[in-house]
Amino acid sequence: MFDNFPLWPERASTAAGNVDALFIFLLIVSGLMTLLIFISLLYFAARYRHRKGVPAEQIEGSIPLEITWSIIPLGVFMVIFAWGAVVYFKSRTPPRDSTEVYVVAKQWMWKLEHAEGQREINELHVPVGRDVKLIMTSQDVIHSFFVPAFRMKQDVVPGRYTVAWFRATKAGTYHLFCTQYCGTQHSGMIGSIVVMEPAQYEAWMSGGSNGPLSATGEKIFAELGCATCHRSDTQGRGPNLQGVFGKPVLLEDGRLVTADENYVRESILDPGAKIVKGFRPVMPTFQGLISDEQLNALVAYVKSLSGPGQAGANTSAAAAAPQSAPGKGSQVQ
């Protein structure tokens, strides 16, 4: 009956319940607070309305009261803060073995590419019950990836990766909105997330792939001649990339950084920014020479060099049999 008049958004991810729980707690707290204020206002307004000959009784104030109504709200606020922080932290930390999807946003469309190689536009197919990590960047302005049913939102910023994740719990089709104003067709930059039962999802995955993203990346890696320096032994002019991803890297200036997606991205586009200890700054920049999609593929490839669990190889998609995995098991460090 109320099909067209929902009052509560659908709940289709593991995060949704956490967010809703906090939201309901907040509703109760603020509802009580509103009631307290409104009832006292109305009661005082009626009880102490002006009557001839009854003067107001002057009260200067009360320090104990002031302290009480500063400390108690502060205590409640701290509970809300801590709860909110926990929920936030959970949804900011992708689990280790997530399936990965690369998202490239542009005015006004979402381009999504599964690690297994399937490409989609404005539509994302995911299975129920699996962690999906989104590695997102924008080609132009800031966008924002918002799925109300998952209670998940992350701005998509040009020039870097931002990351989000979810685990869908219910099959169905859900809205995908862009929530960061991005120009004329901002409200048209919408799409859908199709959550499927695992079996259906496998069926869907078996069609139309160009091979895994990491394989595409490997091809690009070879075409661009990266392998001449980044050799899989220790003789190269550039660091050996085997097993680098996800590990700390010691830099020339003594800093220690984690080799995450943004690190790989920066090292390709602005190689001089972070020089690995023991190497010389000889790598040319690839800024402007490769597209965001190619960059994603390279990142996926570098990731795949750090063994399974990082790339999409653990999904048993038929088309995704790794064609080659150079230097398997030769992980240095």
Added chain:
Amino acid sequence: MSMATATVQPVERENYLNKHYGVGSWLFTTDHKRIALLYLLSITFFFFIGGFFALLIRLELLTPAGDLVQADTYNKLFTQHGQVMVFFFLIPSIPAVLGNFLVPMMVGAKDLAFPKINLLSWYLYIIAGIMMLHCMLTGGVDTGWTFYTPFSTAFSNTKVIEAGLSIFVAGFSSILTGLNFVVTIHRMRAPGMTWGRLPLFIWAHYATSIIQILGTPVIAITLVLVVAERALHLGIFDPKLGGDPLLFQHLFWFYSHPAVYIMILPSMGVVTEIIACFSRKRIFGYSFVALSSIAIAVFGFLVWAHHMFVAGISVYAALIFSILSYAVAVPSAVKVFNWTATLYKGSIHYDAPMLYAFGFVGLFTMGGLTGLFLAALGVDMHVHDTYFVIAHFHYIMVGGALMGYLGGMHFWWPKISGKLYPEGWARLAALIVFLGFNLTFFPQFILGYLGMPRRYYQYPPEFQILNVLSTAGATVLAVGYLLPMIYFLWSMRYGKPAPDNPWHAAGLEWKTPSPPPTFNFEQEPVVTWEAYNYDEIDAAAAPQEVPVVG
């Protein structure tokens, strides 16, 4: 207060309105009261422009499809609605009109410390306003009032530079007003007017001025950078050239979050005056209300990145800004509790200003409490940039700031114009505004939690019913805003002459004639009483009812 017979014009005393005539006497005036009226006219003009945009926005959203205007037009409408309402109405509203009129009188001075700078600030406002109007008439701007980069610097093909410069100039108008207030409050107080005796309206304006002085320059320089970046492609905010778009957001919100307090603090000051007067009581916990204003101003500077929780800032920074955001909620809560406690054992009158004050406390409470939702990291992930945010800040800025502004206009109208407004109509208008407001904006909380993003020109059909409710509310609200406009104008011609102190209110401004003479006080006042001495006033005013004690 009916049946105004305005045929007999008694011989008027010389006052600031009738002392000089002619356009020149207004355009070159340095009288703070006349400048306040100049501001009143100008901000009312911009209020109706912004309101007109708002109505068009609401009409467009009546249906899910984009059918009334083009997408680009819609984007310009919400952008300029925001810019006009924030920079040309709300920020100058109470400070530049009521503050300008009242601050010197309340502290017992003849004028603000720098009358010429005060006039200059109005001219800057007008120059900025003309630039903004010109920008609108020649194509407008579509970046959203937030000017987010790199959209504003590299992608929008509208008049970003002109709009940016306009707001830059408006910012200096605001800075000069704040500077004038701080110096006036420090240096121009009448003998006996100690800090502890200042009306809380003054404390609120003092706090507001701190934000204007220290926050506004940062947005000014940020806009300079945006304009330079757009004109010359410098790369400061453009990731394609090595810049960081989030730096813009940091700099922008460093001002624009405290700017919310520029809007709400003066309103809190107004409401404090009204509540004390119409419950005939001293304010409960004077020093806590005063210090909470200062605390809000200071803490307000520490919380800006709660607008950026999902923008890609570090998780740790988000934690810091979330916890600091709760710190600023405490002084706001303290104020609400103190207002409520002031009513206790009062002698409450229900005149129109008091109705607005009640409305303010109610709506501000709801606006403030929904702020807790947004400061909670976990919930903000979901409701950020949805209609929940829109509803929240309209509860603060329209429900709060505008309610206070209207309440203040009613309260001090007899002083400003020398005429009484029609009380019955005023109460009706207060009621209409309150109901219309809630009908407009409450559905937007639900829309927001359902996930409707802000700045959407078309939307999925399941959001329609709530949007229709909201639009219906907006038309009611429009009536509520037009009414005071009409009867204020009416009262200037036909209203009954106001006595010097129609509310038997405390405060130095009521010790002047209505309307006041050019230099406010015939003799420099000497203050020997505490603020809000309503017990003494009532005791003196009603000797036949209550035996005079002292």
Added chain:
Amino acid sequence: MSDHANSKSSPLKTYFAVWIALLFGTWLTYRVAQIDLARWHANAPIALIIATTKALLVALFFMHLKGASEKLLKLVVISTIFFLFILMALSMADYATRLWS
């Protein structure tokens, strides 16, 4: 603060001393920048310490902040610097921790 300079004996000595100190500070900044202190990351801090000393000299003696009998002006200066610090420190709180994860 209304009569900071009038009543004092000739302040010329102070003025010239401050002037010399400022010129010396400029020379020192220039020289120290050419010494390699990178190992201790000391070049920038030293330059800023000298600059702050110079700014203080100007504010205290040339702008008569020192003679100001009222605390208000000092309060204005201190609170401005405080808010500037807030702007930089909290922005840096984001940038410095973005790489942690």
Added chain:
Amino acid sequence: MSDSQAAVQPHEGLHNPGLLHHFVTEEQQRDASNLGMWIFLGTEVMFFGGLFCAYLIYRIKYFNDFAAASTSIDAALGGTNTAVLICSSLTVVLAIWAAQTARRKLMLGMLILTMLFGLAFLGIKGMEYKDKFDEHHVPGASFSFEHKEIPSRPGQYANPQHAQIFFALYFIMTGLHALHMVVGLGIFTWLLVMAWKGYFTPHYHTPLEIGGLYWHFVDIIWIYLFPLLYLIDRHR
């Protein structure tokens, strides 16, 4: 001002042409102006503060590129300019002292000298800008910063884009500072005219003090700009 000047009310005590109608005493007026100027300088600090914040963040992020870009600027010119401004600050305080001690000629001389120092500063600044212009270091379409070595990393070239951010900040910061100098020169021209007309007495010279505060403040900004913009990684 027309209506209020007509209505100046006589106050008991001193009749000074500088006392405005709405102040009770001269002390009040002077204190108000002084406080007003200090607060205005506070807004100026925040105005430049936004730039310093942007500078700080990018300097840390792109330190090497900033160092390379900074090294391309003539630090000797910047240092000379610092000295010039410091001298002008001295002449300002001397002018005020001269007004306090009724040395009219000295006051006029010092005011003129201040303005000459100010003009010298702008002249040197102009030379510096011209160098940058000739070297195509002005951000924009013709910007070029190819193959410039990073001081601490021989053999590694700076990223031109990041250097462009440095130059953008350099030009905006020094440009705004120069704009403040121009405004300062305007103020001092006005002060000079007033001083010439004998407006300032040992008893009343508030405008001189207020103008002086502004001038010193512009000096202070430069004291920070000099090491931050000109002296990044200058050693070796």
